[in-house]
Amino acid sequence: MSPPTLAKAWTTPAGSHSKSRYAISRPRKDGIHLATIVSKQPTKPPGIKDIASALGISIGTVDRALHGRSDVSANTRARVLKVAEQLGYRPNMVARSLKLNRQFRVGVYLPRQIASFFDPLREGIRAAAAAYIGINVDLDFHSFPRLDEGQLEELESAVGQNYDGLLLTPGDPGRIDSVLRRIARQGTAIICVGNDAPRSGRLAAVSTDSYTSGAIAAEMLARTIQKSAAVATITGELTIMDHAEKLRGFAATLAVLAPHLSLLPVIESHESPKEAYRQASALLSRKPRPAGLYISTANSIPVLQALDEHLLKDVQVITTDLFPELIPLLESGKILATLHQRPFVQGRTAFESLARYLVEGVQPEPVTKLAPHIVLRSNLPLFLSQMIEPEDSGSKDPTPPKR
Amino acid sequence: MSPPTLAKAWTTPAGSHSKSRYAISRPRKDGIHLATIVSKQPTKPPGIKDIASALGISIGTVDRALHGRSDVSANTRARVLKVAEQLGYRPNMVARSLKLNRQFRVGVYLPRQIASFFDPLREGIRAAAAAYIGINVDLDFHSFPRLDEGQLEELESAVGQNYDGLLLTPGDPGRIDSVLRRIARQGTAIICVGNDAPRSGRLAAVSTDSYTSGAIAAEMLARTIQKSAAVATITGELTIMDHAEKLRGFAATLAVLAPHLSLLPVIESHESPKEAYRQASALLSRKPRPAGLYISTANSIPVLQALDEHLLKDVQVITTDLFPELIPLLESGKILATLHQRPFVQGRTAFESLARYLVEGVQPEPVTKLAPHIVLRSNLPLFLSQMIEPEDSGSKDPTPPKR
DNA sequence: GAAGCACTCGTTAACGTACCCGGAAGTGAA
DNA sequence: TTCACTTCCGGGTACGTTAACGAGTGCTTC
Numbered sequence: 054m055s056p057p058t059l060a061k062a063w064t065t066p067a068g069s070h071s072k073s074r075y076a077i078s079r080p081r082k083d084g085i086h087l088a089t090i091v092s093k094q095p096t097k098p099p100g101i102k103d104i105a106s107a108l109g110i111s112i113g114t115v116d117r118a119l120h121g122r123s124d125v126s127a128n129t130r131a132r133v134l135k136v137a138e139q140l141g142y143r144p145n146m147v148a149r150s151l152k153l154n155r156q157f158r159v160g161v162y163l164p165r166q167i168a169s170f171f172d173p174l175r176e177g178i179r180a181a182a183a184a185y186i187g188i189n190v191d192l193d194f195h196s197f198p199r200l201d202e203g204q205l206e207e208l209e210s211a212v213g214q215n216y217d218g219l220l221l222t223p224g225d226p227g228r229i230d231s232v233l234r235r236i237a238r239q240g241t242a243i244i245c246v247g248n249d250a251p252r253s254g255r256l257a258a259v260s261t262d263s264y265t266s267g268a269i270a271a272e273m274l275a276r277t278i279q280k281s282a283a284v285a286t287i288t289g290e291l292t293i294m295d296h297a298e299k300l301r302g303f304a305a306t307l308a309v310l311a312p313h314l315s316l317l318p319v320i321e322s323h324e325s326p327k328e329a330y331r332q333a334s335a336l337l338s339r340k341p342r343p344a345g346l347y348i349s350t351a352n353s354i355p356v357l358q359a360l361d362e363h364l365l366k367d368v369q370v371i372t373t374d375l376f377p378e379l380i381p382l383l384e385s386g387k388i389l390a391t392l393h394q395r396p397f398v399q400g401r402t403a404f405e406s407l408a409r410y411l412v413e414g415v416q417p418e419p420v421t422k423l424a425p426h427i428v429l430r431s432n433l434p435l436f437l438s439q440m441i442e443p444e445d446s447g448s449k450d451p452t453p454p455k456r
Numbered sequence: 457m458s459p460p461t462l463a464k465a466w467t468t469p470a471g472s473h474s475k476s477r478y479a480i481s482r483p484r485k486d487g488i489h490l491a492t493i494v495s496k497q498p499t500k501p502p503g504i505k506d507i508a509s510a511l512g513i514s515i516g517t518v519d520r521a522l523h524g525r526s527d528v529s530a531n532t533r534a535r536v537l538k539v540a541e542q543l544g545y546r547p548n549m550v551a552r553s554l555k556l557n558r559q560f561r562v563g564v565y566l567p568r569q570i571a572s573f574f575d576p577l578r579e580g581i582r583a584a585a586a587a588y589i590g591i592n593v594d595l596d597f598h599s600f601p602r603l604d605e606g607q608l609e610e611l612e613s614a615v616g617q618n619y620d621g622l623l624l625t626p627g628d629p630g631r632i633d634s635v636l637r638r639i640a641r642q643g644t645a646i647i648c649v650g651n652d653a654p655r656s657g658r659l660a661a662v663s664t665d666s667y668t669s670g671a672i673a674a675e676m677l678a679r680t681i682q683k684s685a686a687v688a689t690i691t692g693e694l695t696i697m698d699h700a701e702k703l704r705g706f707a708a709t710l711a712v713l714a715p716h717l718s719l720l721p722v723i724e725s726h727e728s729p730k731e732a733y734r735q736a737s738a739l740l741s742r743k744p745r746p747a748g749l750y751i752s753t754a755n756s757i758p759v760l761q762a763l764d765e766h767l768l769k770d771v772q773v774i775t776t777d778l779f780p781e782l783i784p785l786l787e788s789g790k791i792l793a794t795l796h797q798r799p800f801v802q803g804r805t806a807f808e809s810l811a812r813y814l815v816e817g818v819q820p821e822p823v824t825k826l827a828p829h830i831v832l833r834s835n836l837p838l839f840l841s842q843m844i845e846p847e848d849s850g851s852k853d854p855t856p857p858k859r
Numbered sequence: 860g861a862a863g864c865a866c867t868c869g870t871t872a873a874c875g876t877a878c879c880c881g882g883a884a885g886t887g888a889a
Numbered sequence: 890t891t892c893a894c895t896t897c898c899g900g901g902t903a904c905g906t907t908a909a910c911g912a913g914t915g916c917t918t919c
Contacts, residue, residue, distance in 0.1 A: 097559070098592060156500070186549040186550060186589065265837070271834065272833060272834040277680070279682060306834055310833070422838065424829060424835055424842075429676075429830075430713070431674065431705075431709055431713075432671065434668070435668055
């Protein structure tokens with residue numbers, strides 16, 4: 054039996070700032086140090102067969118030992134693990150994913166409305182799927198009219214599909230929780246994106262921090278409106294967790310940071326444009342006219358229309374998300390700020406979490422909260438260029454590998 | 457010669473919302489439609505050998521045809537490309553990167569100061585390198601005291617290293633441009649991060665939009681200071697592009713958006729803490745005391761110290777970046793906002809651009825500008841949790857592949 | 860007619876890993 | 890002894906791709 058060959062761990066451990074790497078042979082008899090620079094020719098990382106040859110055993114045994122499978126004696130297993138550690142062995146993910154050529158099917162259940170949010174969300178998912186090499190994903194996009202219309206029915210059809218993963222924005226949690234639990238029990242990994250459904254058995258959730266969104270709105274209104282006044286907020290369905298959280302953050306921060314501002318009764322627009330318009334009109338013609346307005350749902354167009362008709366220049370408005378109709382209003386200063394929920398990034402990270410879980414078994418953070426972007430007049434162009442950015446299809450073979 | 461077999465393209469092209477995929481056999485004689493659901497058993501994507509067998513030729517020829525290499529007749533090349541298109545062939549990146557087992561060495565040249573910016577920047581690079589599956593990268597981290605001290609000398613040593621890629625924050629562009637050009641001429645791909653050096657022959661640059669940073673500061677001061685007053689700004693070396701751009705954005709936006717605010721002469725702190733403290737003290741005791749202050753460099757501590765000593769509560773301050781000393785000042789409201797430059801994300805995207813260029817040959821965007829995050833009191837917690845997040849080493853084999 | 864050349868194309872060995880199959884050695888019972 | 894069974898291990902194949910190596914044409918040239 055040959056003794057385990059001692060070798061420098063191949064990868065530099067995180068945190069070490071190695072300036073350059075030398076392999077110095079031990080002093081020769083003639084006293085000449087021979088320092089050969091290896092950094093110009095990086096040594097190949099050790100593989101499973103290097104471990105095998107170092108111990109004089111076969112790669113099959115090494116494989117069994119490394120993966121804790123049976124049919125290996127405790128002795129050899131220990132020796133293999135020790136040498137693997139010494140050599141700094143790290144499994145080659147590329148070779149692994151080539152060998153077990155896995156296929157994953159993930160279902161994506163998102164509404165068509167509001168397109169300014171869900172379209173980039175879909176694009177983020179698609180982009181992440183395209184960029185993730187080492188996996189064959191099959192994305193099944195399912196669409197339905199709105200968050201509160203058709204999701205349940207569409208999801209019912211997902212039960213029989215036996216997906217490996219599921220990405221969705223849960224609408225009314227009370228009604229779809231049970232469906233999701235059924236799907237989860239089948240072994241499907243569910244990740245919520247844009248809104249959470251904590252009691253649905255989902256694996257993780259990715260969204261912007263809704264509470265913080267509301268808090269930002271409150272702080273900005275508090276900073277901008279410096280006299281004593283009233284402010285109002287228009288929200289969507291409060292059964293949707295996202296909306297409720299925004300309201301909480303808004304009200305709480307207003308109370309703490311802005312004693313000079315009073316909050317008018319909250320308006321719940323129920324995702325209906327006409328209703329939103331009617332209620333906004335009523336709000337703006339009432340007696341204590343609000344000096345500030347926080348619109349926490351993305352379909353704010355009817356509200357803005359009502360605002361425009363009432364010719365109110367002295368009301369500070371904060372909206373949610375970014376869509377073409379908002380651009381001139383931001384540029385002209387009629388809207389103070391809008392809180393961008395970064396749907397593209399949400400979709401990307403949601404898919405990445407799912408993929409890492411499916412392919413590497415890495416348990417994702419139960420809930421990741423992204424910071425919303427505060428879009429003002431001055432940084433608006435930055436988001437516009439990112440908005441119209443067309444997605445490259447990239448179907449062609451990019452580089453004929455040379456060399 | 458067998459005719460090319462017609463088959464449904466395997467991947468759904470981007471943009472098509474397919475609800476589910478059925479393979480429907482043609483009507484049988486007895487009139488019964490037999491619809492077999494294939495989506496539960498996704499068909500394997502076609503490979504190079506499927507093309508070969510469809511045409512009755514060898515995989516070698518297909519490979520040569522697909523990559524536009526020589527030794528293929530124009531006729532067969534056309535046939536191969538046609539069938540590849542029909543089958544929806546997409547090269548298997550996993551198999552490719554396994555075959556040509558490429559090794560890349562990239563040098564990272566970043567200063568130690570300011571640690572609150574460059575440490576997360578390094579972490580972003582490391583994280584991206586660890587996550588990038590399909591490539592063997594060897595990161596060489598080189599450090600030197602400050603941006604204006606030691607970078608040139610350190611870079612000189614990189615000339616002989618013959619790196620595949622280089623990541624760095626260029627300090628004084630005038631002095632290091634020539635070194636970078638020498639390195640670039642060797643074939644090293646250079647990506648600037650955090651600051652650009654456009655005339656250095658670099659491949660691309662990743663940074664926050666400095667002009668917009670300045671503009672945001674101006675807009676926020678304009679919104680918050682509503683009476684007629686003077687504002688001041690303290691910047692770093694104006695030879696560094698990043699600082700100069702911030703100043704431009706600040707001054708320009710102030711002129712457009714805030715006619716009621718006048719800009720005092722700009723203070724250039726030259727990266728020296730003592731000098732910065734002295735100048736800030738002088739500024740704050742002068743006659744037209746500024747009502748707003750924009751500190752566009754990250755080492756703002758001496759300035760803040762001067763502010764604190766002068767007990768100025770009525771001056772609105774906007775700082776740059778996020779580090780522990782700023783936290784209590786933001787929480788107490790002494791600082792209006794800080795503009796976070798997202799060093800981690802900068803490092804990550806810089807590495808990703810470099811990797812995609814090296815491994816896939818994808819030319820990166822010449823300059824990507826990230827939107828700086830506006831950190832207020834209300835969204836501060838979101839960034840803190842992200843600040844203390846420890847990096848996982850992840851050396852162990854995560855999942856012993858089962859099945 | 861042999862030799863040389865250019866042009867096509869097929870064959871085959873890797874890349875590192877996972878997993879199946881079967882063999883060797885040992886144990887115990889018939 | 891023979892057979893069955895367990896424990897441990899080596900050999901081999903396949904994943905999809907690239908690239909080196911030849912082999913087979915048809916053509917020109919001495």
